[in-house]
Amino acid sequence: MLLVAALDAKDKSMTSPPQDQGPDVAPTKTSVEAVARRSKALATFLLAAVLSTLLLVGAAVYLLSAPDPIVQPFSIPSVAQTPQRPENTIALIAPRGVIDADLLRDFESESGNSVELISYDNEESLLSIAADTALNADVILAAGTTIQQLQLMRNAGLSVLPARAISHLGRVDPGLRTIAKTYDPAGLYAVPYAWTSVGLGIHRQELMFRLKGSEDIDSWSLLFDPALVAQLTSCGVYSVDAPSLAFPSALVSLNLPLFSNTPNDVERASAAWESIRQHITKFNTRALSEALASGKACLSLALASDVYRARALARDAGQNSNLEFIVPREGSVLRLYMLAQPRGAQNPARSAALIDYLFRPEISARMTNSYWLANALPASQLYIRQDIKDDPRIYPDLGEFARLTPETNPTPAIISLRERFWLLMSSGAPAP
DSSP states (O other), X not given: OHHHHHHHHHHHHHHSOOOOOOTTOOOOHHHHHHHHHHHHHHHHHHHHHHHHHHHHHHHHHHHHHSXXXXXXXXXXXXXXXSOOOOTTEEEEEEETTTOOHHHHHHHHHHHSOEEEEEEEXXXXXXXXXXXXXXXXXXXXXXXHHHHHHHHHOTTOOBOOOOGGGOTTGGGSXXXXXXXXXXXXXXXXXXXXXXXXXXXXXXXXXXHHHHTTTOSOOSSTHHHHOHHHHGGGGGGOEEEOSOHHHHHHHHHHHTTSOTTOOOHHHHHHHHHHHHHHGGGOOEEOTTTHHHHHHHTSOSEEEEEHHHHHHHHHHHHHTTOOOOEEEEOOTTOEEEEEEEEEOBTTOSOHHHHHHHHHHHTSHHHHHHHHHHXXXXXXXXXXXXXXXXXXXXXXXXXXXXXXXTTEEEOOOOOHHHHHHHHHHHHHHHTTOOOO
16 A cells, blocks of 8 residues: 555656746747656556556455464463373373382272373483473472472473372471472472482492402592592492582582582582592493492492392392492481472372372382382381381481481582583593
């Protein structure tokens, strides 16, 4: 229409009658040529007007006859946009070696629901996935530090737990609830489920033989003193592939705060790892239990639960293993696992029922008996094997417990610095 209006205005200016020059003025050659040019211009603009009108009419006919377009609404990626699961299927994300299908079988039988178990190897891998895409799950079991970070992510986020639908929440150990406030200050989005500690898995007799029995092996220096760990290279030295556990271990060995936010402290911890890098056989969280069980490793930085799993594997293989877990005398990390419900859960009512099932005292005890993690329910003690209840490495007394520092998140900048160094160091690249 703008084109038509412009042409009309131009047409009026070109076709307006010429000014009266008086009766005594005779036509000249110049005035005749001007009239000819105006006539030609008029014809051109009239043709353009006709073509413009035809174009607009054609466009109108096309728009009226064309099908309605499908408009895709703008939206933020969310779990709800992922493929839907069957209505009676509950997706549970959990660390490998904490919950398995056997533990969930009774719930499936009595509820008529099925549970899709999604396992991950370390907290860093779960956070990496959550940073890039929405977590398609109904229930998450993860470290408290991970729960805290998930709550801050655009793709993640947690729902308030429906306390009325989870009848066993009131039975959770008050001391663990206090620790959990570090990750969920309001106490509304997640609840403690299990906990373990970080330390060293060792074959004591093998170490004593190689170190000539003269060294104190209940210390972090066993791993971070290059002169000592060099003597163990031939019998295998493993480590979890997790900077969230590796850095606090190095920091405490240096008598520094385990979760320091000081870049200089992180650099010193990095240097400690770099000094022993050549003596580490493998950085592999999933493989270290088998390596300890089979004798491929005589020393490993590990979670207590992973070392106890290695002992069970060795026993099942008929080996008389002297494998043990130690918390070095300088102290170590307490890792608390918490249950939460993602904001995008497809089956909130069913996921609440699953959480309530996992908090039954006898079910929590089955988890402890199978995976050597202390659980958060004092009432479960009635169902826990006596050898586990009496083991101070799984259920420490007050003195042992005081040497454990609950895991906390450093600043995002420090977390990024730790992960950048760890990626370079564990892959064999030179440190920055």
